[in-house]
Amino acid sequence: MLKELVTPHGVNAFVGKLGDILVKAIDEPLGYAINWSRLWSLWPVHIETACCSVEFGAASGPRYDVERFGIIEAFGSLRQCDLVVVQGTITRKMAPRLRLVYDQMPEPKYVIAMGACAITGGLYFDSYNVLPGIDGVIPVDVYVPGCPPRPETLIQGCMLLQEKIKRMKAR
Amino acid sequence: MTAQLPPGLQLEKVDERIMTLNVGPQHPGSGHMRLIVQVDGDYIVACDPDPGYVHRGEEKMAEYRNYITNIPHLERPVIHDSCNILYPYCLAVEEILGLEVPERAKYVRVIASELNRCVYTMYWLAIYGIFLGHSTMFMWPAGDRELLIDLLEKITGARVTHAYFVPGGIRNDLPANFEDVCLRQVNYFEKRIKEYADIFYDNPILISRTENTGILSRQDAIRLGTTGSVLRASGVDFDIRKKEPYDVYENLDFQTNVLQSGDSYARSKIPWLDMLESCRIIRDALKKMPKSGAVRVKLKPNPKGGDVEVYRRVESGRGALGMHVISKSKPEPYRVKISVGSFRNLICMPYLLRGEKLGNMPAVYWSLNYWPVEADR
Amino acid sequence: MSSSDTTETNTKKKRTRKPRTTKSKTKKPEETTPAPAEITTPETSTLVPSEPEPAPAPVEEIVPETEEKVETEDVAPQVELPKFEKSLADKVTQKFGSKAEVAYIKQNRIRINVKKEDIKDVASYIRDELNFDHAESVSGVDYPDENKIEAVYHLGSYTDPELSKQILALATSAPREENPNPGRDSTRLPSLRDVFYSVEFHERECFEMLGVYFDDHPDNRRLLLPEDWADIPPLRKDFDIKGR
Ligand code: SF4
Numbered sequence: 001m002l003k004e005l006v007t008p009h010g011v012n013a014f015v016g017k018l019g020d021i022l023v024k025a026i027d028e029p030l031g032y033a034i035n036w037s038r039l040w041s042l043w044p045v046h047i048e049t050a051c052c053s054v055e056f057g058a059a060s061g062p063r064y065d066v067e068r069f070g071i072i073e074a075f076g077s078l079r080q081c082d083l084v085v086v087q088g089t090i091t092r093k094m095a096p097r098l099r100l101v102y103d104q105m106p107e108p109k110y111v112i113a114m115g116a117c118a119i120t121g122g123l124y125f126d127s128y129n130v131l132p133g134i135d136g137v138i139p140v141d142v143y144v145p146g147c148p149p150r151p152e153t154l155i156q157g158c159m160l161l162q163e164k165i166k167r168m169k170a171r
Numbered sequence: 172m173t174a175q176l177p178p179g180l181q182l183e184k185v186d187e188r189i190m191t192l193n194v195g196p197q198h199p200g201s202g203h204m205r206l207i208v209q210v211d212g213d214y215i216v217a218c219d220p221d222p223g224y225v226h227r228g229e230e231k232m233a234e235y236r237n238y239i240t241n242i243p244h245l246e247r248p249v250i251h252d253s254c255n256i257l258y259p260y261c262l263a264v265e266e267i268l269g270l271e272v273p274e275r276a277k278y279v280r281v282i283a284s285e286l287n288r289c290v291y292t293m294y295w296l297a298i299y300g301i302f303l304g305h306s307t308m309f310m311w312p313a314g315d316r317e318l319l320i321d322l323l324e325k326i327t328g329a330r331v332t333h334a335y336f337v338p339g340g341i342r343n344d345l346p347a348n349f350e351d352v353c354l355r356q357v358n359y360f361e362k363r364i365k366e367y368a369d370i371f372y373d374n375p376i377l378i379s380r381t382e383n384t385g386i387l388s389r390q391d392a393i394r395l396g397t398t399g400s401v402l403r404a405s406g407v408d409f410d411i412r413k414k415e416p417y418d419v420y421e422n423l424d425f426q427t428n429v430l431q432s433g434d435s436y437a438r439s440k441i442p443w444l445d446m447l448e449s450c451r452i453i454r455d456a457l458k459k460m461p462k463s464g465a466v467r468v469k470l471k472p473n474p475k476g477g478d479v480e481v482y483r484r485v486e487s488g489r490g491a492l493g494m495h496v497i498s499k500s501k502p503e504p505y506r507v508k509i510s511v512g513s514f515r516n517l518i519c520m521p522y523l524l525r526g527e528k529l530g531n532m533p534a535v536y537w538s539l540n541y542w543p544v545e546a547d548r
Numbered sequence: 549m550s551s552s553d554t555t556e557t558n559t560k561k562k563r564t565r566k567p568r569t570t571k572s573k574t575k576k577p578e579e580t581t582p583a584p585a586e587i588t589t590p591e592t593s594t595l596v597p598s599e600p601e602p603a604p605a606p607v608e609e610i611v612p613e614t615e616e617k618v619e620t621e622d623v624a625p626q627v628e629l630p631k632f633e634k635s636l637a638d639k640v641t642q643k644f645g646s647k648a649e650v651a652y653i654k655q656n657r658i659r660i661n662v663k664k665e666d667i668k669d670v671a672s673y674i675r676d677e678l679n680f681d682h683a684e685s686v687s688g689v690d691y692p693d694e695n696k697i698e699a700v701y702h703l704g705s706y707t708d709p710e711l712s713k714q715i716l717a718l719a720t721s722a723p724r725e726e727n728p729n730p731g732r733d734s735t736r737l738p739s740l741r742d743v744f745y746s747v748e749f750h751e752r753e754c755f756e757m758l759g760v761y762f763d764d765h766p767d768n769r770r771l772l773l774p775e776d777w778a779d780i781p782p783l784r785k786d787f788d789i790k791g792r
Contacts, residue, residue: 048203054331057298060313061309061313061316061317091223091774093775094225097224123243123247126789127228129782150330226772235789393682394745396745396747414712482702482717514750517749548772
């Protein structure tokens with residue numbers, strides 16, 4: 001009777017159950033800790049794509065100062081970054097480069113589409129060289145509308161992203 | 172041939188030593204463009220600029236919109252200098268439609284465009300500072316330009332994309348009590364930017380990084396058809412505000428800044444000197460401005476021009492900015508060609524960078540006062 | 549603080565603090581030769597051995613908005629043409645006769661149409677004798693009705709203070725093809741790069757936007773459009789944009 005229970009399969013199932021319980025017990029606090037640390041050190045890639053970068057620059061200036069929300073104005077390599085802020089229009093020449101940048105970044109990575117152009121093409125909906133939004137190129141987490149969005153709007157978008165990361169399952 | 176030479180003195184093929192680097196479009200030092208640079212060790216031997224990453228087809232789009240709906244998208248190439256890029260367009264359309272701008276509107280235009288020039292130059296200065304590794308020079312201008320952005324926001328209602336100039340005048344009058352606020356802010360602003368000399372322009376580190384790098388001689392500056400601060404840093408006294416005064420610039424009291432050395436230091440100093448001049452112009456214009464009056468002539472809903480062709484130019488933050496507008500008796504222009512300073516200055520990049528060290532590239536490149544979005548249109 | 553005070557103190561400070569700044573008034577106009585020397589001067593003609601010195605720059609007021617006297621050539625006789633601009637245009641027409649056709653003379657603006665075979669000669673003459681030394685822009689314009697593509701060179705001068713207001717538009721046209729094949733069809737123009745060095749990038753742009761191939765241009769590569777652009781040149785009138 002007991003012998004039947006202690007089959008290899010049974011042991012495996014038991015260990016698996018135990019593991020599940022363990023993971024359940026620490027997953028949530030661990031995931032929370034991981035997400036928390038990601039939250040406050042979002043490093044944007046230094047890729048400027050169009051005129052919205054003016055307001056991105058203003059947002060990292062002293063009056064708006066996104067750094068206090070943990071979005072660090074980064075000038076490093078893209079391999080250390082985890083956030084792409086697509087600052088405006090993506091043209092047909094820029095799109096492959098944007099994808100290349102995105103693909104080279106390590107997981108996890110988040111994308112903010114800033115400006116009407118990055119969302120739908122905006123003012124350039126009928127231009128021959130502009131993509132109608134960047135959803136076809138890279139997946140977007142947060143859309144920040146405006147032409148250009150005010151720095152406050154961008155900061156709000158960043159905080160929305162942080163909110164989203166907080167609720168994500170840590171990978 | 173090479174075998175006969177003693178070891179160590181053999182000739183080697185130059186090509187094998189030369190490496191090609193792509194600087195941009197994702198690069199802290201490049202902005203929205205790519206420079207294909209060939210380096211021999213630390214020295215640049217050739218440079219081939221590759222713009223076009225923000226080419227959005229403004230000129231084609233302008234052919235499908237009428238004169239008024241063209242305004243918002245024609246200012247997009249330089250949104251932080253939007254008054255100045257709309258200026259030649261408005262002048263050209265006024266000439267096509269035969270409009271006479273009211274006197275007060277002319278002064279308000281001058282004030283707005285000078286404020287905007289400062290806003291542009293401060294942004295450029297902030298970027299120049301951060302690319303030279305001078306973080307204070309990013310923070311100070313980025314903070315101080317908000318002062319003038321506030322002023323412009325008061326006038327036009329938007330932070331950067333003003334769409335304030337319309338053919339026949341300006342969109343709306345100045346708010347009440349604007350003159351005093353403007354005078355106060357501009358005086359404070361002037362005091363602030365004078366302090367930049369202490370931390371930036373007289374800073375020995377900056378001087379050693381920028382002086383004698385990327386020298387453009389007077390002949391070359393003329394031959395390459397450069398414009399704006401690049402031209403004036405090379406000793407050519409040419410400012411369209413003085414040479415072909417538009418609106419009321421001939422009544423105002425200011426001077427052109429010319430430096431002779433033609434290096435990156437001079438190129439980075441000219442815009443700063445221009446900002447001091449702009450403050451003078453604004454004060455003078457505020458004094459001479461008619462205190463009341465119309466600011467705009469009434470336009471018909473879909474104005475049509477005759478069969479004419481107009482080329483008007485103004486001095487923008489980056490040099491001459493010309494618009495070639497061809498009208499063919501239709502509500503839409505037949506062709507709008509935007510001739511921008513950034514695009515004209517692009518041509519001297521291969522000349523300036525040849526023989527420079529790679530580390531000097533940002534210092535030379537950003538001193539050209541180059542805004543890639545505008546160059547690509 | 550009254551603003552007159554401030555301006556005065558400013559100028560004083562300026563003078564003491566920035567010795568490298570020269571005032572525009574104090575600068576002497578210099579005569580420099582606009583560089584490269586390898587250009588063939590146009591064949592010597594017997595017509596103009598000594599040109600009359602242009603009258604000292606007409607001191608007309610330059611309020612740009614009072615552009616009521618927009619003259620085209622046909623309407624010209626009634627309204628008086630601006631003198632200095634006329635004298636410039638006359639020099640060109642004297643030299644080249646019927647080859648150079650003056651399209652209009654307005655205040656500070658002249659436009660001269662030439663055939664594409666003569667454009668190099670006319671351009672060298674304008675550079676050497678009239679002192680225009682750089683090109684501000686090259687705008688290509690497509691005229692499907694007249695079956696031509698026009699290239700308009702806007703020339704200006706930095707060295708000659710008299711000419712600093714002037715823009716001389718030198719226009720020429722190339723035949724237009726119904727089915728363009730940029731670089732391989734008959735839409736060709738001689739390049740002005742040897743005459744005005746500054747047109748280099750402008751001509752490259754014109755080539756990709758209108759499909760005008762510039763002979764002798766060393767570098768007719770693509771500039772602004774994406775590398776894989778396979779459509780017809782976008783600024784031609786038969787190129788339609790989305791939804792229009
Ligand atoms: S949304 Fe507006 S400001 Fe932003 S890139 Fe597009 S046009 Fe420029």
